[in-house]
Amino acid sequence: MQADVNPDDEVIALTRALLRFDTINPPGDESLCMAFLADYLQQQGFNVHLQQFGDRRFNLLARIDGRRPERAPLAFTGHLDTVPLGNAEWRFGAFDGEIVDGRLYGRGASDMKAAIAAFIVACRQQRSAIAAGCGVVLLLTGGEETGCDGARALIAEAREHLPKIGALIVGEPTANYPVVGHKGALWLRCETRGKTAHGAMPELGINAIYLAAEAIGKIRHFEPGAPHPLMKRPTLNVGTIDGGLNINSVPDRSRFDVDIRTAPNLRHDEIRQRLTTAMGDTVTITTLVDLPSILTEPRNAWVRQVFARCAPLHDAPLEPRVVPYFTDASVLLDTLGSPPCIILGPGEPAMAHQTDEYCAVDKLRQAVVLYGQLISDWG
Numbered sequence: 248m249q250a251d252v253n254p255d256d257e258v259i260a261l262t263r264a265l266l267r268f269d270t271i272n273p274p275g276d277e278s279l280c281m282a283f284l285a286d287y288l289q290q291q292g293f294n295v296h297l298q299q300f301g302d303r304r305f306n307l308l309a310r311i312d313g314r315r316p317e318r319a320p321l322a323f324t325g326h327l328d329t330v331p332l333g334n335a336e337w338r339f340g341a342f343d344g345e346i347v348d349g350r351l352y353g354r355g356a357s358d359m360k361a362a363i364a365a366f367i368v369a370c371r372q373q374r375s376a377i378a379a380g381c382g383v384v385l386l387l388t389g390g391e392e393t394g395c396d397g398a399r400a401l402i403a404e405a406r407e408h409l410p411k412i413g414a415l416i417v418g419e420p421t422a423n424y425p426v427v428g429h430k431g432a433l434w435l436r437c438e439t440r441g442k443t444a445h446g447a448m449p450e451l452g453i454n455a456i457y458l459a460a461e462a463i464g465k466i467r468h469f470e471p472g473a474p475h476p477l478m479k480r481p482t483l484n485v486g487t488i489d490g491g492l493n494i495n496s497v498p499d500r501s502r503f504d505v506d507i508r509t510a511p512n513l514r515h516d517e518i519r520q521r522l523t524t525a526m527g528d529t530v531t532i533t534t535l536v537d538l539p540s541i542l543t544e545p546r547n548a549w550v551r552q553v554f555a556r557c558a559p560l561h562d563a564p565l566e567p568r569v570v571p572y573f574t575d576a577s578v579l580l581d582t583l584g585s586p587p588c589i590i591l592g593p594g595e596p597a598m599a600h601q602t603d604e605y606c607a608v609d610k611l612r613q614a615v616v617l618y619g620q621l622i623s624d625w626g
């Protein structure tokens with residue numbers, strides 16, 4: 248695979264190579280893509296550890312150790328799985344990596360194979376500085392799109408391979424804007440139970456759909472907590488509902504899922520408790536996903552250094568910003584020793600999960616330079 252890499256266009260070639268693997272999740276299959284990367288990174292001098300977390304599901308840990316152990320290494324993280332293509336037809340091949348008008352098209356181009364290619368190429372270019380300095384760690388995950396399954400498996404099963412990290416860069420799409428945090432997510436499954444009866448004699452049953460509708464009515468304007476100065480208001484959305492088997496029976500079961508997005512000033516166990524009280528005892532709640540928000544202090548010295556490196560790439564002065572979507576950092580940070588964390592990637596935030604997803608080629612090239620500067624600054 249490496250033979251067809253033109254050295255001038257290494258990052259384009261590597262992004263395209265990653266786009267060619269179908270890593271759509273669900274169903275999720277990172278096996279060939281991770282095997283390719285393991286091989287590629289080994290040739291670049293990385294120590295590589297592949298971790299399987301399911302049938303054809305993989306994470307990959309890669310590191311170059313430095314000669315200055317007194318400072319913990321810089322780490323990059325990215326996920327290799329992508330969301331499905333959607334129902335609309337693509338104008339460009341979703342796995343071809345076509346470049347048209349300065350845009351590199353493909354599923355996962357923005358979210359986030361381009362970023363992964365960019366930090367791998369930056370590491371190769373800085374390899375001797377890395378080895379003479381503090382080292383670098385790459386945490387490449389699968390299963391992110393379905394709720395950080397890969398990252399969870401990584402901290403559960405590969406803990407002994409995870410070194411303490413000095414700072415973490417998450418390559419999610421920000422158009423090379425440094426982002427200091429993101430909201431947390433609390434996903435709850437709510438169930439109501441009733442009593443079935445013939446649809447012509449509803450007075451003999453208890454309608455579980457009515458119970459669900461009443462509960463949803465009670466939480467429609469529920470406030471998960473006070474607004475956060477940076478992350479603003481927490482949100483709640485009922486995303487799915489189902490129940491009942493046929494039109495002429497009283498349904499004895501209904502289920503709806505609630506998606507709450509939170510900020511660091513809010514505790515998930517408290518929100519869940521208040522929501523339970525608000526809905527009443529006809530509803531049973533199960534937690535599906537519980538990911539904390541993350542926020543790095545914008546005055547942190549390293550964060551200020553990252554901002555200084557990013558500033559020339561943007562017209563307006565940079566300000567501390569957060570994004571609404573969650574990332575693997577929610578799961579990883581604690582285990583990595585809670586280092587400062589920046590979300591920074593060449594992808595277009597608005598292109599994530601879209602038809603005809605693309606990454607701008609100039610931003611991709613900028614990211615290689617930018618990541619290289621951050622590696623050398625750390626060094």
Ligand SMILES: [Zn+2]
Pocket residue numbers: 326358359391419420
């Ligand atoms: Zn992503």
